[in-house]
Amino acid sequence: MTLTKTDNDNLSKKLSIRLFAIDRLQKSETEPIRVLDCFAGDGLLWHYLKKESGHLIKHVGIDTLPKQGALYLGDNRRYLHRLSIDNYDLIDIDAYGVPYCQMKILAEHNYRGIVVGTFIQCVYGGLPYAMLEDIGYSRPMVQKITKLFFSKGWNKCAAFLRLLGYEEVYVYHCANKHYFCCIPTNNG
Numbered sequence: 001m002t003l004t005k006t007d008n009d010n011l012s013k014k015l016s017i018r019l020f021a022i023d024r025l026q027k028s029e030t031e032p033i034r035v036l037d038c039f040a041g042d043g044l045l046w047h048y049l050k051k052e053s054g055h056l057i058k059h060v061g062i063d064t065l066p067k068q069g070a071l072y073l074g075d076n077r078r079y080l081h082r083l084s085i086d087n088y089d090l091i092d093i094d095a096y097g098v099p100y101c102q103m104k105i106l107a108e109h110n111y112r113g114i115v116v117g118t119f120i121q122c123v124y125g126g127l128p129y130a131m132l133e134d135i136g137y138s139r140p141m142v143q144k145i146t147k148l149f150f151s152k153g154w155n156k157c158a159a160f161l162r163l164l165g166y167e168e169v170y171v172y173h174c175a176n177k178h179y180f181c182c183i184p185t186n187n188g
């Protein structure tokens with residue numbers, strides 16, 4: 001069996017969670033919304049949202065590959081450390097897997113904007129040990145009963161997001177794919 005990575009499964013859910021995030025920014029239609037899109041791909045989502053949301057969206061994309069949505073080429077973790085991320089109202093982390101490192105970097109830089117993203121745990125997939133460690137499960141503990149600690153991945157991720165200080169997390173669940181929006185505590 002071959003597993004292919006598809007960029008935009010469940011397109012309507014991905015768009016809905018982003019429309020919700022745009023709404024929560026409470027900007028007028030003429031006030032620009034500055035988006036840093038860390039897994040930009042061909043920029044399909046934000047291309048659509050620019051046309052349909054009725055808002056003025058300034059989109060800056062990062063991708064490791066020279067895809068259509070990418071202004072910056074390379075690993076987003078490098079850029080998240082280097083860019084002035086506070087200049088962005090919303091950061092998009094539409095990952096193929098678990099965007100643990102990206103969330104961690106945003107927390108280290110005390111980013112206070114809205115974060116939307118995708119968390120995918122493949123059927124036999126693990127979870128980052130570091131994330132489990134952050135929420136209180138030590139590596140030896142996890143290694144003893146891996147199956148238990150790798151189960152219900154989204155619940156573990158939600159606990160991690162709460163630990164980072166996001167009290168409001170909205171999510172669409174589509175099998176093993178979870179489309180989330182984290183609202184910082186000080187947001188409306």
Ligand SMILES: C[S@@+](CC[C@H](N)C(=O)[O-])C[C@H]1O[C@@H](n2cnc3c(N)ncnc32)[C@H](O)[C@@H]1O
Pocket residue numbers: 006007008038039040041042043044045046062063064065067074075076077094095096
């Ligand atoms: C799910 S697709 C993104 C689709 C995109 N949101 C859209 O609207 O079309 C994921 C993209 O992330 C890129 N990618 C994967 N790992 C990355 C990384 N560490 N840094 C930057 N881009 C990455 C892949 O090349 C791929 O284009």
